[in-house]
Amino acid sequence: MSKDCNDVFCFAVSRCAVSPTGDKLYITSSKQHKLLTLAKDGSILATFMDPALKLMVGLHVTPAGQVLVFGGESKNIIQVDSKGSMKLATLATRRDGVEDPHSVCYNRITDSIIVGQFRHKKILVYKVK
Template sequence: MSKDCNDVFCFAVARCAVSPTGDRLYITSPYQHKLLTLAKDGSILATFMDPAVKFLVGLHVTPAGQVLVCGNDSKNIVQVDSKGSMKLATLATLRDGVECPHSVCYNRITDSIILGQWERKKILVYKVK
């Protein structure tokens, strides 16, 4: 799929998630390479952009409020602060087997990050230390 916004497949929002307290809405905007954090009234609280995280697609907010984001083009998974304004950590990269991350989820029972990949026949599971 082309990453050109004139493409038929261009979309403004890939995923959205709500904070555990319900006061914030997180939205990935892949073609703008952004994570937006909105208040309940729709006002923008924060915008996260990082040259090391490109084509943000997958998004998950853990029960503890940790924000996980997939950088599809950058082939990485990052953790962003709960304000949605800065990267806290890179959790996995191409070196860890990440190729086209598209969806991410945290399983608190197994302390694992589960990663789905675009056009790949593998689901990756990373144990959190």
């Protein structure tokens, strides 16, 4: 077990989400520090890892197919391409108030990213530009 993977958050499968078209399944693994993209038949289409993303636990797929992933230990949120193979942008970091991310989602009505935090009693809202 890695030093940044504790008993509470160290899972082979942390979160999963389905693409808007239903043809891909995205899975985060905090134990393996990766995002897997699977086809309907279970075959692996892509594997994504980023050294700047530690304890990858959170995942959300927007209605437009954008993949949002966060690192519980690295305290950051990134956007990955819909193939699940390449980092597109860093959306928020500790400097932006991300302290203990536990959930992330995108609200298309307000065009905002909403972040729930585990030990902090606040919800962060970031307006997408």
